[in-house]
Amino acid sequence: MKRIILLTAFLLNSACTTHTEQNLAVTANTPHPTVIAHRGASYDAPESTRAAYIMARDLGVDYLELDLQRTKDGVLIALHDDSLNRTTDVAKKFPDRKDKPVSEFTLTEIKTLDAGSWFNTAYPDRARASFAGLQILTLDEVIDIADSGGQHKPGLYIETKVPKLFPGIEKDLRNKLEARGWLNGHRVVLETFEKSSLELLDQEMPNVPKTLLLWVGDGYMDAAPSKPFDASTDKDWASWYARQQPKDRAAFESWIDFAVLHHATAIGPSVALANGGEQSYMDLAMPWMNQMAHDKGLLVHAYTIDEAVDFERLTKAGVDGFFTNRSDALLRYIGGPVAQDKQAILSAAGF
């Protein structure tokens, strides 16, 4: 499949305008399909660390994805989970606070944590001694990595993660991107699951593309009736998620309309993966859903997809871009080129 670059100007969304994939209201120079490195090259290196972001950058992705949180002393950092427990040695270094959110730790404390060794334990086939001791990164450090790409400088795709825990984080993000010169002439997309955060991002950065991430249930999109997992006969969570659906077409459309009203440029649906697994969720990227999004002027960037069988199905269903842990697999699927060998990238970066 040949990649195209969308050269359309940034246009206002309009619920009454019919769009095609190529003339959607998007920023100039948006690659299509879009390659979004989910927490960096997180299949091959510890997520959201220097190793993962350098590898994704040098493979040639369009965007480095990160989940934004804020330390006790007000520093913006990249971390996915609500606590530090899964991906660091916080239980050893700060046992009394091991389940606390990042907002209970200063940056100095966070920088003492080892955010690499967990990966070596979890994935011995991909382990490297040099991953041990990798640090959690500040947003500034992720920007530095993107900026220091040689011929290829990726953009940033930034999620406000649990934004209610961090009041004012949208403004902090605006200030940081502005101070770093990233609000002009750089590719940035902002993303959130939270309607309230989309509104604030729209107020703070009206001209930056934004994606409303989608989920069913738990206070998000109204769900069709379903037994809870524990009362179901599903063998695993992926099977259970795959059966969860929006309550009806109107429930789905109301989220699309909210995204349009607050000037989102894309939706970010979860998908059910062919081979299941921990990141296989409800399928919110069905053809009729993608068509509705396109008809209302929105692109569709689906999460989180790593295998060709899913790239193929979802491309046929109308998806415009993919969050992926395996950037090399996606780049190969869309016809590359994969800029460099993974081993060579890590070696050159000192890993």
Ligand code: G3P
């Ligand atoms: O941001 C898209 C995707 O990353 C959403 O899921 O939980 O990995 O942040 P999560």
Ligand code: CA
């Ligand atoms: Ca994310």
